[in-house]
Amino acid sequence: MKRIDYLRYHKQEYFYKEQEHLFSKLWIYAAAVPEFDQTQSSYVLINSPIGEVIITKENDQFNAFYNKCLHRGHPIVSEPYGPLRLICPYHCWSYESNGHVKNIPFAEKMYGLNQSEISQMSLKKLSIKQLGDFLFINGDDFPIDIEEQFGEEVLNNLNKTKGMLNKTFASLSIELNFNWKLIFENLRDCVHPLYLHPTSLTQEVDFFATFKEPVINNQPITELAELSNFSRDGENKLPPEKYKSEFMCCDDGKSYLNWLLFPYTHIPSPDGGTLFAVENFVPISPNKTRLDLSFFITQATGKTPSLAVFYEWFEKAKVVLKEDFVAVEGLQKQIENGQDMQNLGDYENQNVRINEFLDREVYAK
Numbered sequence: 001m002k003r004i005d006y007l008r009y010h011k012q013e014y015f016y017k018e019q020e021h022l023f024s025k026l027w028i029y030a031a032a033v034p035e036f037d038q039t040q041s042s043y044v045l046i047n048s049p050i051g052e053v054i055i056t057k058e059n060d061q062f063n064a065f066y067n068k069c070l071h072r073g074h075p076i077v078s079e080p081y082g083p084l085r086l087i088c089p090y091h092c093w094s095y096e097s098n099g100h101v102k103n104i105p106f107a108e109k110m111y112g113l114n115q116s117e118i119s120q121m122s123l124k125k126l127s128i129k130q131l132g133d134f135l136f137i138n139g140d141d142f143p144i145d146i147e148e149q150f151g152e153e154v155l156n157n158l159n160k161t162k163g164m165l166n167k168t169f170a171s172l173s174i175e176l177n178f179n180w181k182l183i184f185e186n187l188r189d190c191v192h193p194l195y196l197h198p199t200s201l202t203q204e205v206d207f208f209a210t211f212k213e214p215v216i217n218n219q220p221i222t223e224l225a226e227l228s229n230f231s232r233d234g235e236n237k238l239p240p241e242k243y244k245s246e247f248m249c250c251d252d253g254k255s256y257l258n259w260l261l262f263p264y265t266h267i268p269s270p271d272g273g274t275l276f277a278v279e280n281f282v283p284i285s286p287n288k289t290r291l292d293l294s295f296f297i298t299q300a301t302g303k304t305p306s307l308a309v310f311y312e313w314f315e316k317a318k319v320v321l322k323e324d325f326v327a328v329e330g331l332q333k334q335i336e337n338g339q340d341m342q343n344l345g346d347y348e349n350q351n352v353r354i355n356e357f358l359d360r361e362v363y364a365k
């Protein structure tokens, strides 16, 4: 067994270090392509741990910048989605899709700015990368290559979703009372489904394949790519349903696909490549996490598919998530009540390795 202390789940100083060395340095999930208007230029506003970020799409080109007006810092947009009209409501400065200033009313008279000075002005930009139908941003001035953060398997399998997602999707956000790391440790825990989800998830997926022979690796993490992974977690027990012929499939159509993307994104595809959930457990404070959850389905193969399967899945997923959240909120409560150490077994070696990595690369800095 390995002993890991609990301070990292509730102390502010640990959270500050995570903000400084993880969230503002790594690639983080931003949005999915179907969230943008298909017919005209549009934007999506996201609330990330490094601030509010506007993602714009114009002529298939994506840009990302902070939602903070260059004049006095007022938010430029407040709606989560919209057409590309970026005009700050305070004094009407307007911006182009790439974040450059477009117009300042009374520029010369009130601000002493001429046209050539205005053309040099731009909102603070972030780097943006598309992986399949998903977009990731990086707020560092000198971002690492995304290939350094996500290994080949993660990238190749994500890239299979390119152009595949349907424009019909569903989203919701809820605030949860636990540290963001606890829910990921739970997601990497292959024993808990048997006991925590006996009547939900375990009825649908055969988890015994991964349960019987845990792959044990006690080597320290040396590459960032080891913090994330893609896996096929057991075969679907249910017979293939009719909807599968009505929608495209990005993978084998059989396994439970799982992307665990460090730091805080989980993408499961329970039917092997048709239904996709994106779960972002966005860190808000040491003991608060906001789940931004979106459900996607692939493009239809014919003209009149039924979306009933999509809504049924939404209902089923809610049951499993709730079972996890009750357990993890229970852990958080005990931690804050003064429990100081946890004892992790062999099968939890990836959680141990990640915590040891955080000790070395984040908390000790």
Ligand code: FES
Pocket: 069, 070, 071, 072, 073, 074, 088, 089, 090, 091, 092, 093
């Ligand atoms: S703060 Fe945006 S125009 Fe003044």
Ligand SMILES: [Fe+2]
Pocket: 186, 192, 193, 196, 197, 320, 324
């Ligand atoms: Fe679970």
